[in-house]
Amino acid sequence: MSTYTKKQVSDLVKGTLDWDTVHLMLSMPKDEARYKLYMEVLQENVSYDDKILLAVGPHLNIVESSKDQEIIIKCDCGHEFGHYSKNWKLNALIYVRDNVEKMKEVYPELMAPDTNWQVYREYYCPSCGIMHDVEAPTPWYPVMHDIQPDLKTFFEWLDMPAPAKI
Amino acid sequence: MTIMKNALGNTPGVLLASGLTLNDHRNAIMERTAKTGFYNGHETLEFKDKDPIGYERIFSKVRAGLVNSREVAKKIAASPIVEQEGELCFTLYNPAGDCVATSTGIIIHVGTMGAAIKYMIQNDWESNPGIADGDMFTNNDCQVGNVHPCDIATIVPIFYDGLLRGWVGGMTHVIDTGAVGPGSMSNGQIQRFGDGIQISCRKTGINDTPLRDYLHESQRNIRTTKYWILDEKTRIAGCHMIRKMLTEVIEEEGVEAVEKFMYEVIEDGRRGLVKRIKAMCVPGTVKTVAFVDVPYSHPDVHVPSTFAKMDSIMHAPCEITVKANGTWRLDFEGCSRWGWHTYNTNPTAFTSGIWVMMTQSLVPTERINDGPRYATEFRCPAGTWTNPKDRRTAHADAWHFLVSSWSSLWRGISRTYFARGYLEEVNAGNSNPCNWLQGGGVNQDGEVHAVNSFETAACGTRACAMKDGLNHAAAIWNPEGDMGDIEIWELAEPLLYMGRRIKTNTGGYGKYRGGLGYETLRMVWNSADWTMFFMGNGYMNSDWGLMGGYPSATGYRFEAHNTGLKERIAEGKSLPLGQDRDPSLCEYEKHLGPDAIVKRDKQCITTEDMFDNGDLYLNYLRGGPGFGDPLDREIADIQEDLNQNFLMEEFAVKIYGAVFTKDEEGVYTMDAAKTRARQAEIRKERIGRGVPVREWMETERAKIIDKDASLAVQQMFASSFYLSAKFLAEFKEFWDLPADWELPEEELGTPMYGARHNIDIGDLPDVHPVIMVEE
Ligand SMILES: [Zn+2]
Numbered sequence: 001m002s003t004y005t006k007k008q009v010s011d012l013v014k015g016t017l018d019w020d021t022v023h024l025m026l027s028m029p030k031d032e033a034r035y036k037l038y039m040e041v042l043q044e045n046v047s048y049d050d051k052i053l054l055a056v057g058p059h060l061n062i063v064e065s066s067k068d069q070e071i072i073i074k075c076d077c078g079h080e081f082g083h084y085s086k087n088w089k090l091n092a093l094i095y096v097r098d099n100v101e102k103m104k105e106v107y108p109e110l111m112a113p114d115t116n117w118q119v120y121r122e123y124y125c126p127s128c129g130i131m132h133d134v135e136a137p138t139p140w141y142p143v144m145h146d147i148q149p150d151l152k153t154f155f156e157w158l159d160m161p162a163p164a165k166i
Numbered sequence: 167m168t169i170m171k172n173a174l175g176n177t178p179g180v181l182l183a184s185g186l187t188l189n190d191h192r193n194a195i196m197e198r199t200a201k202t203g204f205y206n207g208h209e210t211l212e213f214k215d216k217d218p219i220g221y222e223r224i225f226s227k228v229r230a231g232l233v234n235s236r237e238v239a240k241k242i243a244a245s246p247i248v249e250q251e252g253e254l255c256f257t258l259y260n261p262a263g264d265c266v267a268t269s270t271g272i273i274i275h276v277g278t279m280g281a282a283i284k285y286m287i288q289n290d291w292e293s294n295p296g297i298a299d300g301d302m303f304t305n306n307d308c309q310v311g312n313v314h315p316c317d318i319a320t321i322v323p324i325f326y327d328g329l330l331r332g333w334v335g336g337m338t339h340v341i342d343t344g345a346v347g348p349g350s351m352s353n354g355q356i357q358r359f360g361d362g363i364q365i366s367c368r369k370t371g372i373n374d375t376p377l378r379d380y381l382h383e384s385q386r387n388i389r390t391t392k393y394w395i396l397d398e399k400t401r402i403a404g405c406h407m408i409r410k411m412l413t414e415v416i417e418e419e420g421v422e423a424v425e426k427f428m429y430e431v432i433e434d435g436r437r438g439l440v441k442r443i444k445a446m447c448v449p450g451t452v453k454t455v456a457f458v459d460v461p462y463s464h465p466d467v468h469v470p471s472t473f474a475k476m477d478s479i480m481h482a483p484c485e486i487t488v489k490a491n492g493t494w495r496l497d498f499e500g501c502s503r504w505g506w507h508t509y510n511t512n513p514t515a516f517t518s519g520i521w522v523m524m525t526q527s528l529v530p531t532e533r534i535n536d537g538p539r540y541a542t543e544f545r546c547p548a549g550t551w552t553n554p555k556d557r558r559t560a561h562a563d564a565w566h567f568l569v570s571s572w573s574s575l576w577r578g579i580s581r582t583y584f585a586r587g588y589l590e591e592v593n594a595g596n597s598n599p600c601n602w603l604q605g606g607g608v609n610q611d612g613e614v615h616a617v618n619s620f621e622t623a624a625c626g627t628r629a630c631a632m633k634d635g636l637n638h639a640a641a642i643w644n645p646e647g648d649m650g651d652i653e654i655w656e657l658a659e660p661l662l663y664m665g666r667r668i669k670t671n672t673g674g675y676g677k678y679r680g681g682l683g684y685e686t687l688r689m690v691w692n693s694a695d696w697t698m699f700f701m702g703n704g705y706m707n708s709d710w711g712l713m714g715g716y717p718s719a720t721g722y723r724f725e726a727h728n729t730g731l732k733e734r735i736a737e738g739k740s741l742p743l744g745q746d747r748d749p750s751l752c753e754y755e756k757h758l759g760p761d762a763i764v765k766r767d768k769q770c771i772t773t774e775d776m777f778d779n780g781d782l783y784l785n786y787l788r789g790g791p792g793f794g795d796p797l798d799r800e801i802a803d804i805q806e807d808l809n810q811n812f813l814m815e816e817f818a819v820k821i822y823g824a825v826f827t828k829d830e831e832g833v834y835t836m837d838a839a840k841t842r843a844r845q846a847e848i849r850k851e852r853i854g855r856g857v858p859v860r861e862w863m864e865t866e867r868a869k870i871i872d873k874d875a876s877l878a879v880q881q882m883f884a885s886s887f888y889l890s891a892k893f894l895a896e897f898k899e900f901w902d903l904p905a906d907w908e909l910p911e912e913e914l915g916t917p918m919y920g921a922r923h924n925i926d927i928g929d930l931p932d933v934h935p936v937i938m939v940e941e
Contacts, residue, residue: 038586093859
């Protein structure tokens with residue numbers, strides 16, 4: 001079993017980890033301590049106190065609220081997207097690239113999809129404007145509810161105490 | 167018990183020491199597996215636990231033998247697809263047809279060749295045509311689990327002391343199968359009857375000798391006979407080397423040990439996956455989806471039947487459930503219907519391909535066997551493109567749908583890796599590797615020829631959660647990805663390289679960008695009666711990007727006829743040599759004669775069209791999708807992208823908010839402070855233009871009620887709604903549609919031939935299809 005330092009996990013998150021270590025991470029069995037170190041690193045990167053339980057994106061986490069222990073989805077800026085079992089996207093801002101002009105803002109002519117077939121849907125945080133996700137479905141497609149974690153089982157796998165309100 | 171010989175003189179039940187027929191033997195294994203949850207009932211790994219060194223010794227010998235045989239056999243082939251791109255593999259199976267170990271290479275065929283063996287077992291090949299030492303069987307039938315007809319499998323039973331001890335399969339991707347369209351992954355044909363030669367587990371050799379009738383018949387049915395025969399020899403040589411290897415291992419280690427190993431190792435593989443899922447994933451569900459375009463209404467798509475002449479969309483939703491016990495389920499409820507094109511698949515190819523990919527993160531060991539399949543539940547609803555259950559379907563370019571649909575599985579499972587910190591494993595969505603340059607005619611050597619350029623094996627790869635994708639590097643289905651040498655392709659194809667350059671702006675933007683694709687401009691030269699066509703995505707893109715990263719660029723088509731290039735060369739005038747950097751600037755056209763006919767558009771699927779010497783064809787190999795909000799990208803990396811010609815200035819400004827200067831030599835220098843300031847403004851602009859999702863849903867809902875969408879989009883939904891009441895119910899619930907809202911395909915006026923009446927292979931007399939997924 002390989003082990004890594006918190007500094008190495010922090011560098012992984014920053015994207016500055018040396019390739020030799022990355023290669024070890026890829027080729028060796030996974031390190032069980034990763035989750036704990038990753039959560040510590042993520043926690044240090046945010047200004048809120050709520051305990052981070054899982055990462056949903058580079059700036060979006062599932063956290064245990066310090067107010068009422070409810071488990072919610074939270075942006076790094078502090079914006080709260082609601083209960084973790086619900087789709088956070090429904091509480092985001094959306095911008096849909098659904099015509100040629102809007103597509104030209106992101107790709108040269110001929111290198112973007114035809115919006116009669118496919119659109120780009122950008123989901124932004126209403127408070128800080130970070131882009132948490134881009135979907136590329138057909139028109140009419142329901143908003144994707146990407147991940148619904150089974151936290152109870154997850155903490156059993158980790159052999160760690162689960163938060164009270166899962 | 168009376169042992170009966172059949173009319174051919176074959177006695178069932180004499181191949182195994184147990185006296186069971188192969189079918190009874192296999193059924194007993196399946197029963198023990200179902201009853202205990204462990205492959206073949208192996209609750210403990212008796213042999214491995216008792217003699218771990220002996221167990222590992224057998225594994226090492228078998229694996230080394232497989233890899234070595236592949237490397238040696240590869241040298242026999244002349245086809246650059248096999249010899250340059252490594253499109254071959256060899257796999258060892260136990261007597262029940264379950265994979266024990268495999269070589270390197272295009273290992274999707276672990277499953278497809280296993281399906282062929284299982285088909286022979288289940289359909290009593292044991293009695294007729296009989297299975298004997300020295301036999302060879304050939305399969306490329308897509309109704310027996312093959313991916314597409316160009317993947318030809320040679321299967322050889324391995325005997326020792328007069329009993330069947332296993333099977334070896336060897337597969338090569340041949341260059342042509344004699345389909346309507348030339349090239350291995352062609353289109354134009356819309357049914358199996360036109361999809362090339364189809365050989366259904368036929369006995370093609372006896373006493374280690376290929377049968378003359380097969381050799382004559384098969385060559386008569388394909389275009390590229392020289393490559394065909396050398397590929398045949400490649401497969402046979404590899405299989406025989408592996409048969410010899412297994413015989414030697416049995417002699418060294420004892421028959422009992424090897425037999426035990428050949429079953430236990432599969433349970434070992436099953437446990438390996440369970441362990442890995444628990445170590446890397448998060449339990450729960452992930453929902454994901456992918457699409458790709460089938461633009462068949464365009465005049466450059468020539469098909470024989472009117473009912474194929476329509477635009478449609480491949481729809482592949484998937485619900486991935488990671489279960490508490492560490493197994494997983496992939497449910498493809500809601501997929502669209504199969505169609506009259508060559509992009510259909512079958513459950514074996516679909517699910518086996520998923521293994522090929524997962525070897526790159528979930529099963530990243532050399533121990534690839536059938537074990538992980540026993541830890542996975544697949545659901546491929548009947549009637550969808552993943553499981554047509556119709557024996558008329560064509561499959562020549564099944565990859566068009568397969569690789570597109572799989573991109574979403576990468577995004578889905580990567581969300582669970584990311585959630586718990588395994589950032590190094592995250593894949594922002596597999597790059598759909600295309601274009602497939604194909605065609606044929608009379609080549610530079612005066613021979614009837616066909617081509618499929620495997621430059622696709624080196625597309626841009628997806629971004630990861632901690633680094634950019636690789637430029638022009640790989641294709642996820644071929645672990646050996648390589649673009650091949652220009653000099654070799656020029657020997658194989660009557661197409662000169664006018665240039666081979668990185669394709670600017672093709673990697674999806676992001677904190678980490680997707681790898682860039684590349685483009686090669688080919689000029690037809692020294693051919694006679696030459697044709698070519700395009701095969702790739704254009705109006706749509708399957709590779710979305712992840713967590714704020716953008717999809718990669720979509721495809722477009724450039725071809726030019728009557729170019730006047732011969733005259734321009736003679737006159738020493740400028741030629742189209744370099745990049746088609748910004749396709750809207752039409753750079754190539756500036757170096758063509760006045761009468762040139764140019765096609766520059768989004769139509770990236772065409773059928774066979776004539777190309778004269780001097781005509782041009784742009785082979786644009788796609789980039790990969792990005793990861794994370796582009797505004798998080800390191801300033802130094804944006805500068806590097808600009809200076810390396812990876813990114814156009816315009817999009818550095820628009821996407822990344824880059825502020826920079828450019829000196830006389832064209833070197834860019836970023837202004838970090840101004841860039842960060844501009845990025846802050848962009849975030850504000852996003853807030854300004856974004857609307858709350860629930861408000862937007864009201865406007866989108868109105869469009870749905872008004873049936874305001876293109877015909878292709880509506881047809882896709884209608885076909886999925888018909889096949890899945892669940893998908894329809896979820897759709898209506900999400901959009902809060904009136905109870906009586908419906909979208910029957912009948913009201914669209916699009917051709918529905920084949921939509922309501924299926925002709926299943928299982929309806930044929932004496933045919934027992936092998937079904938390994940939930941339907
Ligand atoms: Zn925010």
